[in-house]
Amino acid sequence: MPEGPEVETIRRTLSPHLEGRTIAAVTVLTPGQIRHPDAATFIAALEGQRITGLDRRGKYLVFHVGGRLLVCHLRMSGRLYLAPAGMPLEPHTHVVFHLEGGQELRYVDPRKFGGFHLAGPGGEGLPPGFLRLGPDPIAAPLDPAALAAALRGRRAPIKALLLDQRVVAGIGNIYADEVLHRARIHPLRPAGSLAPAEVEALHRAIGEVLALAVARRGTTFSLYRDGEGRAGDMYAELQVFDRTGEPCRTCGTPIVKIAVAGRGTHLCPACQPPPPGTQAPERRPRPRGRRALVE
DNA sequence: CGTATGCCCTGCGCGC
């Protein structure tokens, strides 16, 4: 599941191979992965165009091609990598960009959650969320006052806001858990209830966790690979994610898994004390039906 | 507006 650090790693590994190259042809094997415009228009608009830059905003990869923006989101299982022309396509290959000179940029995505948006000359057709992205802590340090302002008065669990790309761009489920553990904050704490010192700890943790993840070239949890096919080394550094039942590396208490905002959430119950009135909910089943009204 | 829920889709882990 590529998050900001993984997408940044893909960007860094692809960029030297792609910048200045021309797209000779495009093969779309699964039209549904072309979100905008339709596949035929997409192909016609890209063929013969030059890639002038490769950028990243949050979890979106942004190709500058022929003066337009080609935006790609990998979601859960998307991969983007270079291969020699003619190498057999692996299963679930949906799009192939044939580059002049013989290499191919391939898009593979078993779950088909990800895809491409090619913006028009005026910028129309971009993904809705792309236009509302908040500050990107991998690109520039977060402004602590802006973070505090974004949390003020909010009753949603702090983890839900860390996952909200309008608040901070690039954090996904793995790094949300890691950030909260480092900041010693329970994921169910209402965002607006954090004391100033806690917001400061959160701000610091966001910067540190993401910087370490980028330095380790991302987390290879299941299938993630960078643009050159290499795995990342961040998995070994994870403190809580995917460590249910294993001892906290700080205090030895077994890591616990709960559900927050519909997401699997890992935490240390000792390092991250629950908010008052919460008794460590163990994955409560989703509420079915509505409670009867009695007068 | 802020918050909550369901959907998309397929591989894989778990239980029997």
Place this chain on the structure above:
DNA sequence: TGCGCGCAGGGCATAC
């Protein structure tokens, strides 16, 4: 051992 069920989850639409 083999099989089948259900979970996993980012962003978006929709509901309240």
